[in-house]
Structures are given as C-alpha cells and as structure tokens.
Amino acid sequence: MAGEKVSEKTIRRLSHYARCLRKATTDGTAIVTSEYLSNRCGISSAAVRKDLAVFGEFGKQGSGYNVSELLENIERILGTCEPPPVIVIGAGNIGSALLESGLDGTGGYSYSAIFDNDPKIIGKTIAGVTVQPIDELREVVGEQGDFIAIVAVSPDEGQSAVNNLVKMGCIAILSFTLEPLDVPGGVVLRYLEVSTELDILTHSMKCRDRC
C-alpha cells in the first residue's frame, strides 16, 4: 500500500492507530487486538478491523496484531518513518505554547527552529530552541522545502509569512492564523481554527435545542 494517496479521513485514523501503537510499545505491549485499538482510539471496532484488513498486512484477525510490525507498516503508509523537521513562524503565545508542549508520542517529529521578527523576542530560548530572526529563515532551512512550517503570527502578518515560506520551497503549512491565506497550487495549507470549531460546537448545541 505504500506510495498510494490515502484519503484524509483514513490518514486521521491511521495517525491515531500509530499514536496508540507507540504508547503500547512504551508500555511493553507486544500484541494488540482490534478491540484494543478501537477502545483507545475511539473508532468503532468494525472500522478498525476494516482498516487493518486493508493496511495491516502482517496481522491476523483473531490472534491479534504484532505491535511493532503494524506500527512500521502504518508509518510506511503515512510516510512518517522519517518525519520532516517542523519549524514555527511566530514566537508569540501560541508559538511558545507549541514548543513548550512539545511533540512527544508523535513518532519523531520535533520543533527544529522558531522564528520571529520582534527584536524583544529574538534570542530568547523556548523549550531549548532559540528564537531566530525571520531574516535568517533561508540560511536555516535552505531551499529544499523539506520541512513543515507552522504559522503562528498575527493575522495581518500571515500572508507575508506564507509567501516567504513558499519562496523557500515549503509545500506543507499549518496555520493558526484566522485570516484565509493564498498559496500556489502544489502547496498544502491546513488551518487549526479555534473559532471555527466553536461555531461547529455552538451549532450542535443549538440543534439539540431546536432541530
């Protein structure tokens, strides 16, 4: 299955399985059942069994799945065997909180650099990473674009941050900025938006009352 483009929903489930299998490895669990994954991932056991039939080439329903082989297989499908470095643009509240929270349990991602344009912030160290001036972005990341960038700047600075990243060849951006951002074709830009989630939750609350 490696090499095939998989739907976002499936990737999301595989990502959850991988996280759960890493935890099982840490706990010293060598074999897991589909029920184990179902319970811990909050995914129906029917869906888990179906996924594992497709992706879990090494496991057998009934006798359980070898944790390390299943994890290896899932990481190969995800492409996360060698996770790209993650850089953060913007060392404000959100950027700092991300670094301080870290990426443990994610299978090898780490924050390799953080950038800001505020002289008061540049040079500070956050969770062991020193804030570098945004002007040094090219020097640090090169032009291969083989990294993921998280954009956590103020709304009015989002587009120029993204333009800058695209110039460095970056093709994978995660934005905490509320403003919609333009990227050329071939660049994947995703948003983590608290306010949109709040609207979705509010709608579900109101629907309970009136729908």
Place this chain on the structure above:
Amino acid sequence: MAGEKVSEKTIRRLSHYARCLRKATTDGTAIVTSEYLSNRCGISSAAVRKDLAVFGEFGKQGSGYNVSELLENIERILGTCEPPPVIVIGAGNIGSALLESGLDGTGGYSYSAIFDNDPKIIGKTIAGVTVQPIDELREVVGEQGDFIAIVAVSPDEGQSAVNNLVKMGCIAILSFTLEPLDVPGGVVLRYLEVSTELDILTHSMKCRDRC
C-alpha cells in the same frame, strides 16, 4: 433555513463568511459581492454563489449582498447570534496562550473562566481572567451545560476533566489533549490535534515525491 442541521463542511464555510463579513462591517463596507467573499475566504466563487443562493435569502447576485443582513442570516443559521460562554480547563501553556490570543473577530465568543488544579497556578490572572480551582467548576458554570469547554490539560488528565464536564451537563467540548476521550452519546467532542495535522502534511509531502 434556521433550525436545520447543516453539514460540518457547510458550517465551516459559513463560519468563514461570517468572520469575513464582521471584518467588512468593521471596515465600513456595506455591500459585498460573491467575489469579495471568495477572495477573502479562500473558497471558490462558484461555491460561494451556491451557498449564498441557499442561505443568503436577502442578497441578490449581481447587485451584491447587504453585509449586515447577510451576517445576521448566517449567524442565525449557525446559531451564533448569542454565542455561549467558553471556559477553559487547564491553565498550562496552551490554555494560557488561548486566553492571551483572545477571541476577537469571532462574533462575541469570549473566555469567561479558566480552571486548573495546580495551587501554583490558581489565582494567577491571564488576560484579565483569574485561574480558579477546578473544584469550583460547578459553582461557576452551574448544571445547565450552556457553555463550551476547551480541554487543555495533560494527556493523563483528559478523561477525568471530560467526565467532570459531562456531569455538569456540558455537551460541547473541544480537546487539545492527544489521548482519545470517551463521552456519552449526545455530547459533541472535537479535537484540535497538531500531531494528526503533521501526519496529514507529511503524507502529502511524501505523496508529491512518490505517488
């Protein structure tokens, strides 16, 4: 259309239109075209026109849409005319960053309270909101459940935080906690997961190379 359950994808787009229309109001813009919304929301103009034909009862294609009427209509569909208060469980890095970033431009949401169980953090003020002991949750929110809770605690505390909220009647939870959490039927639990987003982006990068 008010009162109907709308798909999540549609709510997401309506949420973006609403944010954009609020900004137009602030900027003193009274009439907008579908192209205006398309450009600023990063949504194709065909999709915008289709949405507005369905939801924008007050507007007319060609002559533009009255900003305040369209916004009012969209907020009625979303149910966000009177947004519920938002409380935060966990005043660590992420919880603090959320409060400090605020909810401007979201049409009236605000963080009304933040809770923690760490005596070193309780009593601190973050962006004007004082951190309260988690034991006082019931006293503060009552048992009506008419609020949205954001859970930003460490992974091993997620489930007990959620159990506690459900006991208070809470039916709308947004979790920053990586561990999957169990909620009873009727409770909507959504996740904002950086690590899953990183997996989705990594997969898209690898696919560009090999798919």
